[in-house]
Amino acid sequence: MTSDTTAQVRSVARLLIAVTALGAAPCVSMASAPAGVGGEAPPPSMKISQPDLAVIWNDPGFQKSFIGGYGVSADIEPRIAQDDMALLELVRQLMAEELPAAETLLKESVRPEVSAVIDLTLGGVQFQQDKIDDALVNYRNAVAKFPNFRRAYRSIGLICTRKSQYEAAIAAFNKMIELGGADAYSYGLLGFCHSARGDYQPSEAAYRNALLLQPDNVEWRLGLTRSVFKQAKYEDAASLLDVLITNYPDKADFWLLQSHTYLGLKQPMKAAVNLEALDSIGKSTVDSLFTLGDIYVSEALPDMALSAYDRAITKNPAQPVSRSIRAAEVLAARGGLLQSKVLLARVKSNWSDTLSDTDRRKVLKLQARLAMNSGAGDAETATVLEEVIALDPLDGEALMLLGQHYNRTAQPDKAILYYERAARIDAFAANAKVKIAQVFVAQGRFNEALPMLRDAQTLKPREDIARYIEQVERASKSKR
Secondary structure (H helix, E strand, O other): OOHHHHHHHHHHHHHHHHHHHHOOOOOOOOOOOOOOOOOOOOHHHOOOOOOOHHHHHOOHHHHHHHHOOOOOOOOOOOOOOHHHHHHHHHHHHHHOOOHHHHHHHHHHHOOOOOOHHHHHHHHHHHHHOOOHHHHHHHHHHHHHHOOOOHHHHHHHHHHHHHOOOHHHHHHHHHHHHHOOOOOHHHHHHHHHHHHHOOOHHHHHHHHHHHHHHOOOOHHHHHHHHHHHHHOOOHHHHHHHHHHHHHHOOOOHHHHHHHHHHHHHOOOHHHHHHHHHHHHHOOOOOHHHHHHHHHHHHHOOOHHHHHHHHHHHHHHOOOOOOHHHHHHHHHHHHOOOHHHHHHHHHHHHHHHOOOOOHHHHHHHHHHHHHHHHHHOOOHHHHHHHHHHHHHHOOOOHHHHHHHHHHHHHOOOHHHHHHHHHHHHOOHHHHHHHHHHHHHHHHHOOOHHHHHHHHHHHHHHOOOHHHHHHHHHHHHHHHHHO
16 A cells, blocks of 8 residues: 555545534534444444434424413314413413412312313423423323314424334324324424334435434434434445534534445545544544454555554554454554554553463464464464463464465474374364365375365365365376
C-alpha cells in the first residue's frame, strides 16, 4: 500500500467533514444515540437504538398538543351539557396552579351519565401529575361511554406506549387514525411501537408519515433509519443518514451507522472514509478502529490496516489483548507478513507482562509462522515452538508446525516424531498422518506411506487424498 493511497483516503474523509460542516445546523443535545457496534459485528446485526421517548415526551410541541386538548370539538366528540361546560371552565382555571384541586373536583363530578369529556379531562389532569395508571382507567372509561372518542384513543395510545404495552398502543393509535385524527406524534409513536415488536414494515410506513408531517424531527428520522436498516434497505438508510450527518456533523453515532450501511451495500471504502472521518474529529473508538483495520485487510491494504490497528491499541492500551492478536493473525493470513510482524511486536511490547498462557501460545505460534514464511530464523523458529510445547504438550498446532519446521530443514526423523505426537490428538490426527506419509514418500518409502494415507482417509475422507493414494500406489508398483 502506498502512502499516496493512505493520504487520498484521509483527505477524502477530511473533505467530507468540511462539506458537511458547511451546511450544518447548530448541534443540539439529543438523548437518542444509536448504539455503538463492535469491530467484528456484521452489518445486519448492527444495533440502532429506538428514538428516545423522553425526548418526544419533553418536546414543547407534543406537550402543547396533548395538554392543550381539553376543549370540545362538537362535530366529532360527545356532547356536553351546560353544567359540565361550567365545570370544565372552573377546572381549566384550577389547572394552572392547583392540579390536585382540579382532580378532586373532577372525581366528584364523574358519573355514568356525565359526558365522556369529563372522564377524558380527569385522565389528562392525572397524566400531568404522572398518575398514568389512573389516567389510563379514565381514558378507557371515556371510550366506553363514547366509542368514537378519538382524543381518548390518542391518550390511551400514548400511555400504553409509555408502559411498553405495544399491542394495546397500536390498537389505540390505529383506531384514532381510522377516526381521522392522525398527527405526527401519533404516527411516530405508532412506528416506535411496531419497531419495538420487531415488525419493521409497518414501523417504516408509520415513521414515513410522521416524517412527512414533521420533516425536521430527528427522532422520526432516526426511527425510520432503524426500520429500513433492519430490513437491509441500506440505500435508504444511507440517504437518511446523509441528512443527519449534515445537520449534526459532530454526532459520532451517525458517521458510524452510515459506515455500516455502506458495508451492507458492499462499498467498504466508503465505510472506511466515514471511519477515518470519525477519527479525524476525535470521535473514533477502539471498535471503530478495529472495524477500519478489518476493512483495509479485506481490501488488501495491509499498511493502512496496520495503521488502524495501531491507533486502536493507542486509543486504549489497557484493552484486552485478544483482538490485537487476532488482527495480527488476520494480517498474516492475508499476506501482510511484514505488517503482522510489526503489530505482533507492538502486542509483545504493550502486553508482555500480562499475557495469559493461552495468549502467549498464540503470540509464539504466530511468531514462528512468520519466521517460517520469511524463510529465515530456523533456530529461532524451533526455540519458539519448543517454548509453546513446554507450555502445553498437547498443542497440536505447535506440534504440526514443529514437524513442518524439521521437515523443511531436512531433519525427517524429528519431523516424523512431532507429527506422530500430533497424530495422537484427534483434531490433528488426519492431517498429521498425511504429513508423515509425505515424509515417507519423499524418502521413497511408499509402502510405509500408504497405511498412513489410508488411515487419514478413514478419519477424514478427501478427494485430493484419494487421488494422492492412487499416485503413491502407482509409484509403489513401479518401484517393484
